[in-house]
Amino acid sequence: METDQAPRPITPEECVVTRTLTFVGSRWTPLVIWHLLDGVKRYGELRQALPGISPKTLADRLQALEERGLVTRTVHPEKPPRVEYALTPRGFALGRILDDVARWGEEWEDAD
Amino acid sequence: METDQAPRPITPEECVVTRTLTFVGSRWTPLVIWHLLDGVKRYGELRQALPGISPKTLADRLQALEERGLVTRTVHPEKPPRVEYALTPRGFALGRILDDVARWGEEWEDAD
Structure with missing residues (x-):
């Protein structure tokens, strides 16, 4: 988003911000990231922290985050195996x- | 997104980040904001800067941004009237x- 000369015309598909927000804005993704900001979590801990999320949706969101290099998944070879994100x-x-988005939202939503 | 104690369980509807990203991530909205970061624009200038956007979609996005207090719309009483955003x-x-999202996206997308 270079803004020192007039921005050139681009389409949403060419826009890195649109691509990023489309992924990050998908339902539950911001909350999964938010809870992991708090530290390493097991799958079960995340499910408890995300009331209403289905097991499949949580697994899908974690896989998508892992595929984009945002999350690591570590399997500890215990009985039963312990999986941490x-x-x-x-x-x-x-x-x-x-x-920053949260602060922006909290600051301006209160102003309404 | 207070993170000094464990974040409490909330749903996407209660999450200010999800609400904000859902609005900001809507198709074309990031690009409209991006072009306005460059300064005051007339409707026609925005249409040229956003290849493929329909007149109705641009009008809808500008209205939504105005309703949320993110954009002002000024009508200059000339003949014909000049409207600036x-x-x-x-x-x-x-x-x-x-x-920041753009920089994050550019930095990490190149890493892939």
């Missing part, structure tokens, strides 16, 4: 932006 | 966050 540096960088 | 402080604050 954590944000990567890329994920934390996005989490901080979502924090 | 500009970001409010609230809109600029959101625009800066979208700039």
Whole structure:
């Protein structure tokens, strides 16, 4: 979003912000990232922290985050195996932006 | 998104980030904000800067932004009247966050 000369005309498909927001804005994704900002979480902990999310949706969101390098999935070879999810540096960088969005939303929603 | 104690369970509807991203992530909205970051624009200038947008969609996006206090619409009583759109402080604050999203997207998309 270089703004020192007039921005050139682009379509939503060419817009990195639109592409990013389309992914990050998908239902539950911001909340999954938000809870992982708090630290490593097991699948069960995330399910408890996300009232109403289905097991499949949570698994899909975690897989999508993992595929984009935002989350790591670590399987500890215990009986039963312990599976933990954590944000990567890329994920934390996005989490901080979502924090800014939260502050923006809280500041301006109160003003209404 | 207070993160100094464990975040409490909330649903997407209760999540200010989800609400904000749902609105801001709507097709064309990030691009309209991006072009207005560059300064005051007339309707025609925005249409040229947004290849493929329909007149109705642009009018809808501008109205939605105006209703949320992100954009002002000024009619200059000339013949024909000149209508200009500009970001409010609230809109600029959101625009800066979208700039951060752009940098995040550009940095990490290249890494793939």
